[in-house]
Amino acid sequence: MAISQTNLAWATLLEIGATEPGRRGRRLHDRLARALRTAIRDGRLAEGAAVPPSRALAEELGCSRWVVTEAYGQLIAEGYLAARTGSATRVAWSPDPDTAPPRPARPVPAPPPIRYDLAPGLPDLRAFPRRRWADAVRAVTGSAVHYDLGLPDPAGHPGLRTTVAQYLRRSRGADAHAAAVSVCAGVTDGLVRTCRALRAEGIADLAVEHPGWGRLRDAATSVGLRLHPVPVDHDGLSVDALARTPARAVVVGAAHQFPTGTVLSPARRARLVRWAREVDGYVIEDDYDAEFRYDHHPVAVMQGMDPSRVFLLGSVSKTLSPALGLGWLVAPAAMNPALRAANPVAAAPPVLDQLALATFIDRGWYDAHLRAARRRFRARRDLLVRTLGAQLPEARVAGTAAGLHILLHLPDGTDTPGAVRTAAAAGLRVADLDDYRVQDAADRALVLGYGNISDTEIPTAVALLREALAARTPGV
Incomplete structure (x- = not known):
């Protein structure tokens, strides 16, 4: 008799498989013994547990009783089961606790859902230009020539590299x-590639802005560089403090420092x-x-001042979406051989995505998207600043x-980490300025993103x- 595949308990648990056509019942007892042995070893059948009577299990599996008694007899001989006259056959073996699969962990309560996102790092994902991007993907899928679909150039498709350079x-x-x-x-990928090249050229010390984006610090340390935090003031990175470090390279957000917002x-x-010329070093510009930029025209990149000393990193993560995974690195000409040699297995993003971005830029859609985004973000920034001024007059807004973010400086004594947790429990995500520092500071501030x-x-x-700040501020 063939084994039913719809039995709920033992047939499903034991997974003994279907009987082969023309070989009804043959070797079925071996398959049943193997399934029982596996269930005992992985802890599904615990030591001391009674297995079903042979007649009951045979009926459940739709096989002869002989199949079950033969399987039980084999496992008794191996020590997995124990049979006593007048008592049920029971499991006599338990897995080694050091090798047994872990028991399922008790479910951890899910954190409350975030309904309002004021954390930095994301653009307006609701405004992603889906139709135009789909048009670009459709266009390149139809027009890409056969050699575009071969092994990609690790440096990127020439079409996008040309378009990015022009842009x-x-x-x-x-x-x-x-x-x-x-x-x-x-940007993170570009920084890792740059740091590998610098290390290959004998540069082991890298300066970073303090406070600054933690992922950039992690990227540099993952390559083995020693980091030297350099303070930022109202004019940006302190070059005098930088000169006192052994660093010969520095990462700087010249046009808009994160998270202070200084230029x-x-x-x-x-x-x-x-400084870069004097120490025979390099500036890595995170653009x-x-x-x-809302109050003036965008500030030009530093790279144009000395392309032989400045690397330029950029991406569409803040303008379109980080999900696209598309960015660029512009390197000094003399460093390009070292850059290629230090990253022999670096892979560029998918070619069709690269061609879609090139098309998106070449057709003017990227510029149009940025113009609309600037108008939208300027109005949203103004609304956020007005609302903060009305509801939190004791706090000071900067940057x-x-x-796509501002700083909110808080009154002395505010329990900022506690306020962040309280806000999260209420469904609001915000970020503590201390999350971007490598050492404590006296001032208390939140980084509020409005993208x-x-x-x-x-x-x-x-x-x-x-409400979250009132619950965590003394005297309020």
């Missing part, structure tokens, strides 16, 4: 050419380039969201001129923030 020259004031551009998965002053820019929240949600989000 950076006209919109960011860069001194960029296609040969110097490498397509990468984003590197013209005097500091010139001094930083001179992560410089397209969004509003550009980007991934709608205008209509801002009043409610700020009200929740006010």
